[in-house]
Amino acid sequence: MAVTTVRELAEQTKMPVERLLAQLGDAGVNVADADAPISADEKKQWLEHLQGKPKKGSLGLGGSKKISLKRKEQTELKVAGARGARAKTINVEVRKKRTIVRPEADEPLEEVIESVETEEDVVEVTAAEPVAEAAPEPEAKADTVEEVVAEAPPAAEVEPEPEVEVAPEPELEPEVEVAPEPEPEPEPEPAAEPEPKAEPEPVEAPVAEAPAAEAPSKPEPAAAASGERDSAEPEHLRTEISDLRRRVLENLRRAQEQEGDLARSREEREKAEREAREKEARKKTRRKGKTEQLHVAENKRGKRRKKGATGGRGAVKVDTQHGFERPTAPVIRDVEIPDSITVGDLAQRMAVKASELIKILMGMGMMSTINESLDQDTAQLVVEEMGHKAIPVGAKDEEENLLKEVREVDVDALDSESRPPVVTIMGHVDHGKTTLLDYIRKARVAAGEAGGITQHIGAYQVQADSGLVTFLDTPGHAAFTAMRARGAAVTDIVILVVAADDGVMPQTEEAVQHARAGNVPIVVAITKSDKENADPDRVKNELAKLELIPEDWGGDTQFIPVSGMTGQGVDELLEALVLQSEILELKAPKTGPAAGVVIESSLERGRGPVATVLVRTGTLHKGDVVLAGQHFGRVRAMFDEDGKPVKEAGPSCPVQVLGLSGTPEAGDDAIAVTDERKAKELASVREAKARDARAKARDRRLGDWASSMGDDKRELPVLLKCDVRGSAEALADALVKMSNDEVEIKVVANGVGGISESDVDLATASKAMIIGFNTRADGVARRKAQEAGLELRYYSVIYDVINDVRDAASGLLGTDTAEKIVGVAAVRSVFRSSAFGAVAGCLVEEGTVRRGLPIRVLRDNVVIYEGELESLRRHKDDVNKVEAGTECGIAVKNYDDVRENDRIEVYERVEVQRTLEAAD
Numbered sequence: 035m036a037v038t039t040v041r042e043l044a045e046q047t048k049m050p051v052e053r054l055l056a057q058l059g060d061a062g063v064n065v066a067d068a069d070a071p072i073s074a075d076e077k078k079q080w081l082e083h084l085q086g087k088p089k090k091g092s093l094g095l096g097g098s099k100k101i102s103l104k105r106k107e108q109t110e111l112k113v114a115g116a117r118g119a120r121a122k123t124i125n126v127e128v129r130k131k132r133t134i135v136r137p138e139a140d141e142p143l144e145e146v147i148e149s150v151e152t153e154e155d156v157v158e159v160t161a162a163e164p165v166a167e168a169a170p171e172p173e174a175k176a177d178t179v180e181e182v183v184a185e186a187p188p189a190a191e192v193e194p195e196p197e198v199e200v201a202p203e204p205e206l207e208p209e210v211e212v213a214p215e216p217e218p219e220p221e222p223e224p225a226a227e228p229e230p231k232a233e234p235e236p237v238e239a240p241v242a243e244a245p246a247a248e249a250p251s252k253p254e255p256a257a258a259a260s261g262e263r264d265s266a267e268p269e270h271l272r273t274e275i276s277d278l279r280r281r282v283l284e285n286l287r288r289a290q291e292q293e294g295d296l297a298r299s300r301e302e303r304e305k306a307e308r309e310a311r312e313k314e315a316r317k318k319t320r321r322k323g324k325t326e327q328l329h330v331a332e333n334k335r336g337k338r339r340k341k342g343a344t345g346g347r348g349a350v351k352v353d354t355q356h357g358f359e360r361p362t363a364p365v366i367r368d369v370e371i372p373d374s375i376t377v378g379d380l381a382q383r384m385a386v387k388a389s390e391l392i393k394i395l396m397g398m399g400m401m402s403t404i405n406e407s408l409d410q411d412t413a414q415l416v417v418e419e420m421g422h423k424a425i426p427v428g429a430k431d432e433e434e435n436l437l438k439e440v441r442e443v444d445v446d447a448l449d450s451e452s453r454p455p456v457v458t459i460m461g462h463v464d465h466g467k468t469t470l471l472d473y474i475r476k477a478r479v480a481a482g483e484a485g486g487i488t489q490h491i492g493a494y495q496v497q498a499d500s501g502l503v504t505f506l507d508t509p510g511h512a513a514f515t516a517m518r519a520r521g522a523a524v525t526d527i528v529i530l531v532v533a534a535d536d537g538v539m540p541q542t543e544e545a546v547q548h549a550r551a552g553n554v555p556i557v558v559a560i561t562k563s564d565k566e567n568a569d570p571d572r573v574k575n576e577l578a579k580l581e582l583i584p585e586d587w588g589g590d591t592q593f594i595p596v597s598g599m600t601g602q603g604v605d606e607l608l609e610a611l612v613l614q615s616e617i618l619e620l621k622a623p624k625t626g627p628a629a630g631v632v633i634e635s636s637l638e639r640g641r642g643p644v645a646t647v648l649v650r651t652g653t654l655h656k657g658d659v660v661l662a663g664q665h666f667g668r669v670r671a672m673f674d675e676d677g678k679p680v681k682e683a684g685p686s687c688p689v690q691v692l693g694l695s696g697t698p699e700a701g702d703d704a705i706a707v708t709d710e711r712k713a714k715e716l717a718s719v720r721e722a723k724a725r726d727a728r729a730k731a732r733d734r735r736l737g738d739w740a741s742s743m744g745d746d747k748r749e750l751p752v753l754l755k756c757d758v759r760g761s762a763e764a765l766a767d768a769l770v771k772m773s774n775d776e777v778e779i780k781v782v783a784n785g786v787g788g789i790s791e792s793d794v795d796l797a798t799a800s801k802a803m804i805i806g807f808n809t810r811a812d813g814v815a816r817r818k819a820q821e822a823g824l825e826l827r828y829y830s831v832i833y834d835v836i837n838d839v840r841d842a843a844s845g846l847l848g849t850d851t852a853e854k855i856v857g858v859a860a861v862r863s864v865f866r867s868s869a870f871g872a873v874a875g876c877l878v879e880e881g882t883v884r885r886g887l888p889i890r891v892l893r894d895n896v897v898i899y900e901g902e903l904e905s906l907r908r909h910k911d912d913v914n915k916v917e918a919g920t921e922c923g924i925a926v927k928n929y930d931d932v933r934e935n936d937r938i939e940v941y942e943r944v945e946v947q948r949t950l951e952a953a954d
């Protein structure tokens with residue numbers, strides 16, 4: 035056997051000589067140097083030393099109890115990208131680690147080998163290509179599946195990352211270092227010894243060597259631990275690997291799903307974040323808007339501003355949560371539309387901005403302003419255009435409805451008590467009206483009332499022996515009529531003043547006419563009776579001609595001689611008034627909400643609008659909400675005619691009222707209402723109504739006069755003004771005589787001279803037609819007539835007056851139905867038709883025979899049948915009409931007994947205006 039030197043052994047084992055020398059030294063083999071021979075025993079000792087039991091025959095690798103064997107393999111997997119991303123190539127690295135536990139010293143080597151087991155399987159998967167495209171967010175990008183797996187809880191199955199981390203990348207360094215020569219075949223000695231068979235991998239060498247030496251009958255574990263490629267691996271290892279691969283793929287799939295989920299959740303998160311940002315921005319905007327609003331409001335409110343601006347305790351919290359929910363559906367309102375309404379009012383009723391409404395109107399081709407008045411039709415269109423429901427109501431209905439709402443008490447149901455009469459003085463100029471009124475007032479003061487005459491309030495009350503009398507301090511029929519024209523029949527009694535020394539004058543007559551037109555009883559005061567030339571009988575005579583017959587002459591008019599200078603007869607006059615009021619049974623409820631009439635009003639410095647209200651029913655209290663004409667307000671203070679504050683005013687009591695929103699007009703009604711807001715609404719309704727009335731008056735023509743003025747009563751009132759009395763009387767007589775049972779022509783006034791303002795007032799109040807016969811109206815009268823919608827008619831021929839008035843009166847009579855024969859046909863022969871039965875062959879003798887009109891069949895000029903045409907033919911054609919001189923065939927509906935020489939009369943019914951006959 036050839037002797038081997040240390041150097042040769044080092045070459046064989048491919049290790050440095052020095053290292054081998056050191057190992058030999060450690061193994062207890064004494065060699066002098068590298069060239070010293072080494073025996074087989076010494077080699078064995080060295081090997082045993084390397085195996086860990088140099089001296090005791092056991093494995094002994096430096097005292098280590100475990101030997102770890104590691105191996106890794108790499109494969110590539112092609113995986114389809116998630117959600118359309120391109121396919122990815124995944125590098126899968128499978129690392130295997132085996133640990134051989136060193137047995138105790140006395141443990142047999144076989145058992146040691148048996149104990150070799152798979153301790154860990156580590157799989158590392160690496161994406162061969164970055165998946166940046168599939169994973170847009172860097173932080174979410176998984177470079178390796180490990181990372182993805184680490185993010186995903188189920189990936190825990192893939193097993194412990196720490197192993198991956200700690201697993202040294204270079205394989206088996208320590209083992210390799212300590213490993214003996216991996217290719218022992220060149221060594222002749224080991225070959226002779228129970229050396230393990232040649233192994234490509236040195237790791238297995240020691241392992242394989244041991245069983246080869248001590249347990250050669252168990253090659254499988256050695257082979258399992260040999261580190262051979264798959265083909266050489268045992269079946270269970272392949273199973274494990276395929277199992278691992280399956281798990282890896284499973285985890286990959288999960289990772290992909292998770293990646294998709296992540297992408298989705300990322301999108302959702304981004305969306306949520308975006309929405310949150312937008313919401314925040316909106317909040318900020320709202321906050322800003324709200325803050326601006328607050329600032330505006332705060333600027334108005336001073337203190338609050340500071341509080342809000344400091345943001346301290348009690349600071350205004352910008353609560354972006356509104357107090358109301360935005361409605362999900364558009365609000366459809368019922369909008370009541372009167373005859374006319376302003377753009378502003380209409381906008382308010384629809385709860386929209388006026389500007390918005392104006393825009394809509396512009397879209398409809400109407401340029402308008404907020405104060406522009408819209409007629410009902412237009413307003414209705416706009417309301418419907420804006421999606422609301424239009425409810426047309428007459429202004430009257432609307433006002434009445436509102437009045438019902440604000441007047442909860444039914445005044446008619448209240449108990450009535452007698453009330454003082456309200457008296458107006460009328461008469462001719464300079465006949466002593468003012469002097470008499472003054473005397474009455476002074477007399478009252480002289481009678482013991484304190485305070486004296488402090489102010490003029492348009493009305494006052496006088497205490498007579500038998501009761502109170504209320505005087506309207508506005509003498510003259512103009513005022514009386516003006517009030518009446520406004521619908522305010524305030525006066526109960528008229529005192530007709532006639533100067534005893536002057537007698538009846540034109541204005542006296544006018545006054546009578548006005549009083550009569552107002553259906554107001556007259557008490558005659560013969561003034562200036564103290565004068566020497568006073569002639570009361572003359573007055574009586576002249577008034578008797580006007581049908582005012584004194585009581586002492588058997589009539590029913592009281593005549594009282596008085597003197598405003600001496601006071602003569604004043605008490606008697608007052609008593610006469612009280613007596614007259616008793617005859618009239620003047621009564622009114624004292625309780626309940628007040629209703630009255632505005633006597634006069636003015637705007638006073640320091641007091642604002644002041645209105646004198648004459649209470650007609652109920653009691654007006656301080657603090658009541660009052661609606662007066664187009665104005666309203668709460669009664670701030672009330673004063674009587676002496677300027678003394680009062681807290682209440684009952685029926686027929688005049689009182690000055692402070693607190694209205696404006697100055698109502700004389701004759702306006704004034705009522706106490708329950709709701710100030712409603713009062714405001716009513717005031718605006720009235721304002722609109724007045725505007726509408728003015729507009730309508732402008733358009734009115736006399737042609738409408740008969741129908742618009744007299745249609746209720748079939749009464750035609752006429753006001754006549756003539757140049758001379760003779761004409762006036764003749765005309766009035768002719769007109770009145772035209773009256774018949776259905777229409778009455780009523781001359782409300784018949785005077786001499788020009789047409790005055792007073793005439794127009796009277797005509798307005800009486801709804802009368804004004805006729806000027808050789809007279810003209812003055813400027814004021816013309817203007818007033820125009821405002822009232824009255825047309826003045828001037829004549830110079832009496833028959834023209836009569837004809838026009840007859841036409842107007844005839845308009846009130848309506849129409850009659852008359853028959854008009856339109857054609858007559860003579861029957862020449864009769865023949866039979868299967869369709870119509872008897873058909874008359876006719877010749878049209880007169881007019882035109884028309885289809886569709888009623889007919890009569892006449893035999894010997896006697897009507898024997900009335901009916902209608904069924905068929906009208908000319909030759910074989912149906913025709914609509916046949917003219918005179920033409921032959922035709924006529925079939926009469928439901929009549930078969932037509933004979934030769936009969937006549938067929940075709941007629942139509944027409945409306946004929948009835949006319950009044952002129953007087954003879």
Ligand SMILES: Nc1nc2c(ncn2[C@@H]2O[C@H](COP(=O)(O)OP(=O)(O)OP(=O)(O)O)[C@@H](O)[C@H]2O)c(=O)[nH]1
Pocket residue numbers: 461462463464465466467468469470561562563564565596597598599600
């Ligand atoms: N002697 C006497 N004179 C009187 C009497 N009443 C009025 N007068 C005088 O007649 C004149 C006219 O009196 P007024 O009271 O102003 O007459 P009026 O009707 O109010 O006049 P107008 O306001 O212009 O319509 C005055 O000069 C009065 O002094 C009276 O009873 N006796």
